[in-house]
Amino acid sequence: MTRTSYNTEKSRLEKEMAKLQKKIQTLQAKERKPKIAEIVRSMRQYDISPEEIAAAFNRKSTVRTPSATAQRKTGTASKRVIAPKxxxxxxxxxxxxxxxxxxxxxxxxxxxxxxxxxxxxx
Structure with missing residues (x-):
């Protein structure tokens, strides 16, 4: 593969990737709207304020951090040393x-x- 064809192919793939990313964003936006409407409906049904949601969201994020979760899943958390019996x-x-x-x-x-x-x- 020559240098020009490499650059041409790379450029073509980058453009294609940009188009696909835009499609992904459009699809996500389309899927988010009904979910948000469902959440708002539930909040109204149970008389939940946005402040309560924000407080619950912040409380949950401080209890379980992604790094701690990843450590549990991968087993990299420190293990207790068991004394010989x-x-x-x-x-x-x-x-x-x-x-x-x-x-x-x-x-x-x-x-x-x-x-x-x-x-x-x-």
Whole structure:
């Protein structure tokens, strides 16, 4: 692809993108009008003032921020560190007591040693 055809194609695509964005804006405006009318109808039906809506809107936005929501969804929020509950006396391997038991616990239990013998004294 030559330089001029690249620039020509890029220009054509940018114009097409601008047309599509304008169509999107027109469609959104068309869809918004009935929704706004529905909201106003509900406000009148339940005698809700715009100030009440603004107060509720501001209250909701301070409680749940987008970054906090994104952290919950992606799992990037800090996780609590769980202290180990069990320790192997020879290898010093530890286990929190959550999830599947490690092999050293299951082997010891199969041999007849109770799990309580591995408890860490606090």
């Amino acid at each position: 069990y320790r192997h006396p020879e290898t010093q391997a530890t286990w929190t007591g959550r999830g599947k038991a490690p092999r050293w616990i299951t082997d010891a239990e199969a041999a007849g040693t109770p799990r309580d013998t591995f408890l860490i004294a606090s």
